[in-house]
Amino acid sequence: MLELSWDGFIEHISQGWNVGKPPYGYLAEKVPHPVPARRAEGRTKHRLILDPLRASAVTYIFQLRGLDKLGYDAIADRLNLDLVAYPPPEPARPDAALGRWSGSAVREILRNPKYTGYQVWNRRAMKKGGRYNDPKDWVWSPQPAHEPLVTKELFDAVTTVGRQRQGSRTTHGPNAHPATKRSYVLRSYVYCDICDRRMFGKTRHQISYYACQPDPNEHRDQPWFPDHPKTLWIREQILITCISRFFDTRIFGHDRRSHLTAALKAARSADDAGDRIANERAALERAITAIGQRQARLIRTLADGFGGDDAADDLDPEQEKQFRDAIRREHATLGGQRQQLAEQLARLQAPKQVERPADSAALLDALPHLEVDLALVPEEIQRRLYTAFGLEVRYSRPREEVTLRVTLPDYLLDGLVSVTRELEPWNKKSGPCTEVLEPDHGTRGGQVRQNRHVRSHLSSAPGGTPSSRSTRRSSSSWASRTAAIPWGSG
Structure with missing residues (x-):
């Protein structure tokens, strides 16, 4: 029943x-x-x-x-x-x-x-x-x-x-906790590339940084711990400058299609490298299997008394001992070779596959063309923009490199367009403003910020109207790297 x-x-x-x-x-x-x-x-x-x-x-x-x-x-x-x-x-x-x-x-x-x-x-x-x-x-x-x-x-x-x-306070605007003395605009977006953990905000001499300080008592057993510095820092001003340049060129800039084409070409090169690495892995696996089979045959030879060969019966005990020792040495040599090949196989890592939908350019075309210095945008609007685009900032101290990644999902494209329109008052390419209020001065990361709240009409983005829903079938996700980080003072 x-x-x-x-x-x-x-x-x-x-x-x-x-x-x-x-x-x-x-x-x-x-x-x-x-x-x-x-x-x-x-x-x-x-x-x-x-x-x-x-x-x-x-x-x-x-x-x-x-x-x-x-x-x-x-x-x-x-x-x-x-x-x-x-x-x-x-x-x-x-x-x-x-x-x-x-x-x-x-x-x-x-x-x-x-x-x-x-x-x-x-x-x-x-x-x-x-x-x-x-x-x-x-x-x-x-x-x-x-x-x-x-x-x-x-x-x-x-x-x-x-x-x-999980473990993050992904809210818009400054932290509302009553004990908060200072907020960090990039909290929950910055990761350490060594340990893959979120970096936290710290302030020294009125300058904002993001730091990563593993706890030896808690992380000593982690595989990345020996290679991780005791502490590493990076200034917030540097990161915001990199992020602003990234959005200005690759998301809102007129040359964003060419940047996307270059990213897709690099991804195709990564695929070619992945095929080469896959072939090398297959060859190493075949060699390891062949060595294992040879070792198995040597063990069977010892167990069966040299394979039941009649000539082996005529050997005196000393000669039989020499043959057994030779087989053991050969087995040990093959074991060493197999261990070396296994270590090579473990070090050989295939690059991650990058999703490259055919209509990625159409997703970019739906966004307006803007020229905005994000350092001048209020923190609440900045965080709303970063959250909507799924911003991920990864800092690599060994390479002195910052990697930025955003995602444009087609099912949230209308919302992304709405968020970008909130940046229009700070768009340098906007037409004449109908009203300009008094500048609002503040400091963050050792940088003087001047926010000009303006009211202007939204200009239509070049390239016509956004594509229809029927053409948005996937999401676009790609990254940009900024090397040779200018450290500055502090």
Whole structure:
């Protein structure tokens, strides 16, 4: 009976029928039961249709999580600012309603794959306390069964945000903690290339740095610890200058297509190097296997008394001892050769494959052309820009090199365009400003900052209108390196 019940639920989901209460943002549309006998009894089944009052809230929640990387409570606070536009969920028991959004309600929406348009069953084990099952045990309908509110790519990206935010305070603007004396605009974006850990902000003589200081008691057993300096620092001013130049040339500049072409060409060269390394690895593996087979034959020769050769019976004990010693020496020599080949194989690492979608240039063309010094942009807008583009800054002290990486996902392109428009008041290529306010002076990283808040009209980006959704099928991700870092004083 359990097997029949399981098969029935699978068939129910395969046909696109909904099981249980409709998720927030959807309504249940009653459909007469497809079986005549059940239909005669007045039985019905349900399909999901959009709830016009709540569907937009679901899309907004996924955008805040995917674009701004906000936490559950932070998203709930945003929704609670306008409960008319974003009505809170209503539980099955009216007396348990909070009348507002909560972090747990947001979490339930972000975990529900039905918003992708597919019907999904067996997400939770109701007989085991309602715990969530492993996603590989979920049962999906083979085809979309209702209108989606988010794309499958956005849903998959949102599920990884929690792991990316682990141990980081990825919020916009200065740190709101009452004990905060100074905020760092690049917190949570800078990584040490040696240990792959986040670097933290420190201040010396009113100059901001990012530092990495491993704890010997905690990290002594790590493989990277012997090669890691006791402490390494880099100035915030240097990093912001590199980031501003990167966005100015590769993201917003008129020559961004040529930079992308060069990056793709370098990636193709990396693929060629990867093929060469793959061939070398295959050759080393074949050599190691051949040596292992020779060693196995030598061991069998010793065990079988020289292979059962009649000539071996005529050997005196001294000669037999010499033969056995020779076989052992040969086995030891082969073992040394095999160890050397194994070490070469371990050092031979293939380069990481870089995703290079065909329409990467179309994603760049959808962004406006700007010329902005990000050091003059307020911290809140800077962090919103960096978070939306998934900025990753990796500092390599041995090579004195900074590597910058951003990602342009097609399913968040509209949000990326909206974020870039916030930079227009600081665009050097903008037309005449209608109003200029008094400069706001401040210091960060030993650099005098002058923020001019202006109000101007947005100019249309060259190259026409952004490409349609049908042409955005992938994401563009590539990196830029800045070598020979100018250290300056301090």
